[in-house]
Amino acid sequence: MSETRERLTPEEHLDRQRRLWQTGELAYGTLWQAQLSRDLEAVTGRHAATASINSWSVGRKPVPRWVSDALPHVARKVAMELAGRAMMLHDLAGPRPELTPEQQAKMDAAIS
Known part of the structure; x- marks a missing residue:
C-alpha cells in the first residue's frame, strides 16, 4: 500500500x-520494538517490521501517520493488559504483611 509522503516540521517529526x-x-520495557510491531498489527491490521520501527525510533525515517494515529490505541490495549496482570500479581502476593516503621520507610524510599 502506497502512502503519500507527509510534510512534517522538524518539531512534528521529533514529537512522533x-x-x-x-x-x-x-x-x-527496553526490548519493545518486536512487541510494538505485534500490537500495531493487532490494532491496525497492518504489518510494521521491527527494522522499520527501529528506523523510526532513531529518526532515520519519519514515523508514518498510521503508526502515530495507532499509538494511543496500542497504549490503551497494553494498559488494560498490564492492569489485569497487576491485579493477578496482587492476588498472588496475598495479604500485605505488617511492616515495622523502618521497613515501611525503606519501601517508601524504594518506590519514590
Missing part, C-alpha cells in the same frame, strides 16, 4: 519519534 519511543518503552 518521542511518542513512538515512549509508548514502546513504557508498554514493553
Whole structure:
C-alpha cells in the first residue's frame, strides 16, 4: 500500500519519534520494538517490521501517520493488559504483611 509522503516540521517529526519511543518503552520495557510491531498489527491490521520501527525510533525515517494515529490505541490495549496482570500479581502476593516503621520507610524510599 502506497502512502503519500507527509510534510512534517522538524518539531512534528521529533514529537512522533518521542511518542513512538515512549509508548514502546513504557508498554514493553527496553526490548519493545518486536512487541510494538505485534500490537500495531493487532490494532491496525497492518504489518510494521521491527527494522522499520527501529528506523523510526532513531529518526532515520519519519514515523508514518498510521503508526502515530495507532499509538494511543496500542497504549490503551497494553494498559488494560498490564492492569489485569497487576491485579493477578496482587492476588498472588496475598495479604500485605505488617511492616515495622523502618521497613515501611525503606519501601517508601524504594518506590519514590
